[in-house]
Amino acid sequence: MFQFINQQTELESVLNLMQHTSTYGLDTEFIKVDTFWPKLGVFQINVNGQVFLLDGTTLNLDQFWHRLFQAQQNIFHACGEDIDLIYHYADKKNLENVFDTQVALSFLGHGLQVSYQNALKLILDIEIDKDQTRSDWLARPLTTEQMNYAANDVLYIMRLAEKVKAQLEQKNLYQQVLEDCQNLTFEIASETPKEKLYSDIGNYRHSRKQLMQLQQLCVWREEMVKALNQPRSFILKNATMIDLVEVNPKNNFQLSNVKGIRPNIVREHGKTILDLLKFLPEMDEWPLRIARPIKHSSQGITVEVDELISQISLDMQVPKEVLMRKKWLNALYHHVVFQGKEQDLPRYLLGWRYEQLTQPLIQLLHADVHYLSMQMKVNE
Numbered sequence: 001m002f003q004f005i006n007q008q009t010e011l012e013s014v015l016n017l018m019q020h021t022s023t024y025g026l027d028t029e030f031i032k033v034d035t036f037w038p039k040l041g042v043f044q045i046n047v048n049g050q051v052f053l054l055d056g057t058t059l060n061l062d063q064f065w066h067r068l069f070q071a072q073q074n075i076f077h078a079c080g081e082d083i084d085l086i087y088h089y090a091d092k093k094n095l096e097n098v099f100d101t102q103v104a105l106s107f108l109g110h111g112l113q114v115s116y117q118n119a120l121k122l123i124l125d126i127e128i129d130k131d132q133t134r135s136d137w138l139a140r141p142l143t144t145e146q147m148n149y150a151a152n153d154v155l156y157i158m159r160l161a162e163k164v165k166a167q168l169e170q171k172n173l174y175q176q177v178l179e180d181c182q183n184l185t186f187e188i189a190s191e192t193p194k195e196k197l198y199s200d201i202g203n204y205r206h207s208r209k210q211l212m213q214l215q216q217l218c219v220w221r222e223e224m225v226k227a228l229n230q231p232r233s234f235i236l237k238n239a240t241m242i243d244l245v246e247v248n249p250k251n252n253f254q255l256s257n258v259k260g261i262r263p264n265i266v267r268e269h270g271k272t273i274l275d276l277l278k279f280l281p282e283m284d285e286w287p288l289r290i291a292r293p294i295k296h297s298s299q300g301i302t303v304e305v306d307e308l309i310s311q312i313s314l315d316m317q318v319p320k321e322v323l324m325r326k327k328w329l330n331a332l333y334h335h336v337v338f339q340g341k342e343q344d345l346p347r348y349l350l351g352w353r354y355e356q357l358t359q360p361l362i363q364l365l366h367a368d369v370h371y372l373s374m375q376m377k378v379n380e
Contacts, residue, residue, distance in 0.1 A: 002151035004142070006055035014045070014052050015063055021048045022072035025157035028082045029137040029150055030056070034234070036225045038085045041137025046154040053150050057138060065090035071097050075161045077116040077153075078102040079181075083188045093189035098181045101157065104164045106322050107173050107180075120156055123163050128152045171317050176352045183347045194219045201238050204292035210245040212286040216276040217241050224269075235265065236273075248277060294333040294372055301368040305329075305361065312357055323357065332358070336365040337372050 005011055025046030030038040040056030068074055069092065076082055079100045087093045105119055106112045120126040132149035168174040197218035202211050221235050240260040249255040252270045297305060313320045328346050335345055349358045
């Protein structure tokens with residue numbers, strides 16, 4: 001049913017087999033509980049119907065990563081964490097040859113996050129156990145249950161992909177799915193610059209001074225977690241960082257009373273945190289206020305926007321939640337109000353959606369630009 005590979009000579013046989021086929025079914029098992037970077041336990045691969053479990057704790061996988069980047073297609077289900085792991089271990093990004101069966105199934109109306117277990121039952125009428133999800137994948141030897149679990153994650157994925165691809169082809173949606181998979185792997189590869197991390201934590205209620213404090217805290221935290229290989233929450237949780245800039249403690253006693261801050265962080269880094277809050281650059285270097293989210297257009301345009309999305313969803317047979325996400329629509333609102341550049345819009349809106357959806361929506365919102373601009377002024 002599968003072969004567990006933990007010797008380099010055995011891996012050579014797998015690499016040779018990979019040369020004779022260019023499509024692989026893939027999954028990973030890893031631990032990321034107390035580290036910033038994932039620790040690979042097992043990398044599962046289905047090569048032409050043969051399943052191999054590669055021991056991530058012993059093998060040199062440099063050539064394996066190279067094969068994945070050279071493949072015609074790498075098939076995953078819910079690839080986000082797998083791709084992130086590959087990017088880390090391969091020290092290379094932009095894996096563009098991915099087909100994600102979870103993304104594909106969302107186009108077929110099965111929701112944005114259908115599990116692999118449910119996908120197999122739904123499409124192939126196959127039931128598998130998912131009772132080893134929280135296993136210690138770094139412990140050796142692996143149990144029989146662990147290995148069976150890991151093997152099942154790729155044993156059926158090629159058949160699943162074939163069935164799903166056939167359904168997509170019938171609806172003329174296969175290329176659109178491939179493009180969305182490329183956008184997803186690009187998104188995973190896109191690391192927010194350290195000086196911009198504050199924008200994912202701060203909000204429109206924060207003053208420019210508070211945003212500057214957040215920026216300094218975020219840069220310091222990012223450098224710390226990468227140097228120590230610890231999760232961000234081990235240093236400062238996002239909610240704690242917001243409390244820090246809103247309470248603005250002046251000494252260790254006040255700092256220790258900030259909600260969620262760990263005693264060891266106060267003890268080891270208290271002075272640094274207080275200095276980051278106190279010593280700021282000149283005001284002209286502070287970030288600008290964050291724009292308040294535009295929750296809606298004027299009533300008539302809101303209805304027209306919703307009707308347009310619904311009609312295109314019906315015409316293309318693509319679910320509305322796949323066609324347009326709330327964050328993309330909000331990006332369009334800001335694009336219109338602030339006269340942004342189209343190339344700065346989310347990549348998802350610049351591909352197959354552009355002519356059919358993005359352009360018509362921009363035209364609709366331009367007709368409402370006065371109302372939207374007034375909303376921005378009210379929100380300031």
